[in-house]
Amino acid sequence: MNDLIALATLYGQLSLLSFGGGPTVLPEMQRQIVDVHHWMTAADFAALFALAQAAPGPNMLVSTLVGLHVAGLTGALVATLGMIVPSSLLTITVVGVWDRFRDAPWRRAVQAGLIPVTVGLFLSAAAMIALSADRSIPLGLLTLAVAGLSLGTRIHPLWLLAAGAALGVIGLA
Numbered sequence: 488m489n490d491l492i493a494l495a496t497l498y499g500q501l502s503l504l505s506f507g508g509g510p511t512v513l514p515e516m517q518r519q520i521v522d523v524h525h526w527m528t529a530a531d532f533a534a535l536f537a538l539a540q541a542a543p544g545p546n547m548l549v550s551t552l553v554g555l556h557v558a559g560l561t562g563a564l565v566a567t568l569g570m571i572v573p574s575s576l577l578t579i580t581v582v583g584v585w586d587r588f589r590d591a592p593w594r595r596a597v598q599a600g601l602i603p604v605t606v607g608l609f610l611s612a613a614a615m616i617a618l619s620a621d622r623s624i625p626l627g628l629l630t631l632a633v634a635g636l637s638l639g640t641r642i643h644p645l646w647l648l649a650a651g652a653a654l655g656v657i658g659l660a
Contacts, residue, residue, distance in 0.1 A: 535553060
């Protein structure tokens with residue numbers, strides 16, 4: 488029961504902090520799950536995140552997988568609802584007021600200020616996942632190369648994923 492309460496509290500808080508989408512809170516989610524609650528290792532968290540991203544569905548499926556790992560099916564339900572319900576209720580409550588002030592200068596300033604915050608949170612999430620998954624210098628270099636190719640070329644990400652899988656199969660990654 489304590490784990491269920493901890494899951495509900497953790498994901499309820501993260502839900503309300505997830506400006507720009509769920510992935511923006513990944514570093515804090517990992518810190519809480521790995522360092523505070525000791526529910527799993529950083530490598531295990533990175534593996535669950537990778538599995539969640541590979542599966543069809545919402546990008547925060549990792550919440551469900553963590554809940555499943557911690558407390559079974561009940562934990563999966565609690566973590567999922569904890570990640571969805573608070574932010575949804577806040578959005579429903581605020582959307583009318585936010586729309587009413589669509590031309591207000593303060594609203595434009597808030598929106599402009601949230602853009603770099605969201606970008607920074609996404610970059611910190613990417614760095615956290617890379618640092619958790621890359622357990623060697625060659626893997627770190629591979630991550631940097633793929634990131635560079637993704638940003639600097641028009642190569643489809645599935646080709647890069649296939650190349651990484653091929654390197655893994657032959658034992659180079």
